[in-house]
Structure formats: structure tokens, C-alpha cells
Amino acid sequence: MIAHATGPIFIVATAILLISSDYAPHALHFSVGAIVSTLTAKLLKRFLKQPRPSSTDGHHDPLRDYGMPSSHSTAIAFMASYAILWTLYDARMSVGVTLALLSFVLGGFGLVAGSRVGLGHHTLEQVVVGSVVGATVALVWYYGVFWAVKDAWELNSMRESKLLRHCVSLGIGAAVFGVVARKERGFRRIKKRE
Template sequence: MVGWLCRGFLEKTNLIVITLASVFVLYTRSTGVAYCVVGAVGCSLSVKLGKKIIRQPRPSYIPGRQREVSYGMPSTHSASIAYFATYILLSCIHLPIHPSFRPGFISRVLPPSLALPWAVMIVMSRVWLGHHTWRQVFAGVFYGVGWAALCFKIWTMGLNDLGKEAEQALNSNTLWQ
């Protein structure tokens, strides 16, 4: 029973991560969080483009699993979750805590403490569930980490100042007057 529940959870990670990210954007109303999510979408789309260029097949068919028709290299799930885990870690280390959260140790430690092990579990599950090879998931992880580092660098080199201004304008309703 537990194995079936875990498998069902791991098969739906894309839906779960998208839902959590959307809820987080709506809860915080943070341009930084919205930018992080846009970066994740960019990561996912660019990986899908890379798959069409590389054209490496997925692992052989496993009985009881529906055959996927897309290519496997690199793993989109692995890239996207590695992106989120890396961006969350970098944000908790280097960025100020958003006003929608209490400042303190928990706000800095809890998010990466949850995101990093969850990311590892999702990455490993892609192989366990027969969707990818280890090489495909490692390529996805490296891509996601690199994409997160690039997006974070762009954010901290000035885009965050524009985001802060936009957030203040939205919160003060000056755009709507």
C-alpha cells in the first residue's frame, strides 16, 4: 500500500511541483518568486528543445508501464527539480527574506532542508520508475543547477531592483490609479 502511494506521488511530481510553485507565488506576491518560477519554465522548455536535438531514446520498455514517446536525454524532471532546489538554496543563503515570512533561522534553513532531499528523491525516482537512465538524470541535474545559477546571477545583478519596484507598485496599487 505504501509503495503504491509513493509510486503514485512520484509519478505526479510535475503536477505537485507546479501546484506548489503557483500557490507560493500567489501567497507571497513576490516578483522574486515569480521570476524563479519563470526561470523553471525556461529551464524545462530549453531541456525539451535539447531533447529534440540530442534525440537519445528512453530506457527499454518495462512491462506495466506506459511507453513514453518523447526522448530521454536530458531528463526534464531532473533538470526542473534541480533548478528549484538550487535556486531555493541560493535564495536562502544570499537574498533578504521576503516580508511575507518571519525573518529568522527557520526561513533560511527550512526551505532548502525540504527542497534538497525532495529533489534527490525525484531524480532517483526517474530511474527507479524506468523513465530515464542514470546518465539522463545526471545530465538533467547538471543542466538544472547551471540554469539556476545563471538565472540567480541575472536576478542579483540588477533585475531584483526592477522586481522590487514592480512589487512595491503592485502592492501600493499605483498601477491601477
């Protein structure tokens, strides 16, 4: 069950950390984009309906939803791609800090994407497609959406209001908690039927 909550928990934790910082505009944009990328993967799963790999060890209880594309890979590819774009084009950091951050981001992406295949939750194809979906949404989100709304919606004004930042953090946290709780209730209903 916890595997289904890791994505939302990671998004909320990242959003809260960043929204509380001076990078609030990007943090808010990043958080909404991560949710959009994950919802895109969930929508594609309903259309593609490709099953997850079957268990070979007899111990693995296959997850109930479809496997194509991998939602975890979509989310982590979005996060990694957005972080890379922001680091290279908007963050003003030294070369050493930039290289360290990029290494951390790419390493994290590799670990999460590789674990999906290694744990038997997805095929390599499902992880690759999920990664492509996440990176594509990140490119469109970063270059299209952010730059289109940045001037119309004065994002920098959020830096002035700590109360607004904390309210946004709590709102994102409450929304994600609601989604996770709803999923947990659904899993419990499925288990009772079995």
C-alpha cells in the same frame, strides 16, 4: 498522462503561493526561470534524441518523447538550486529555519530525481545531465538575469499591488493550463493512431 502535468502544476502552485506573499519579485522570477529551464531541457531532447530506457517488466508503457536530459530532473534541480541560492543569500531567516528549508529542498530533489530512474523513465545518466542543466540555468538565471533586471524593473513595486500579483498568478496558471491541455490532446491523438 498525469506525469506530464506534474511539473507545470508544481510550478503554478509554487508561483501562486509565493506571488501572493511578500516575496512576489522572487516568485515571478523563479516561475519564469523554472519554465525557461524546462524549455531548455525540451530543446536539448530534440537535438540529442537519446531514447528512454526500454521496459523490462512488460507493464511499463514507455513515454513518447526522448529521455536525454530528464525534464523532471532539470525542473527540480532548477527549483532546488534557486531555492538554495535565495535561502542562503536573500532570505532573512533564522539558522534553524534555513537548515529545515534546505533539508526539505534537498530531500525533495533527491526523491524526484531518484524516482525518474526507479520508475524506469530515465537512465541515471539522463537524470544527472538533467540535474546539471537545471542547476546551471538556475545559477545563470539567479545571478545573471535577476540582478541585471532588478534595478531596471522595479520589482518591489509589485508588493504594493495585490491585484497585479493575482493577475500575474492567474496569467501563469492559464498559460500552464493551456500547455498541459495541448499536450493531453497530443497524447490522445497518438493513442487513437495505435
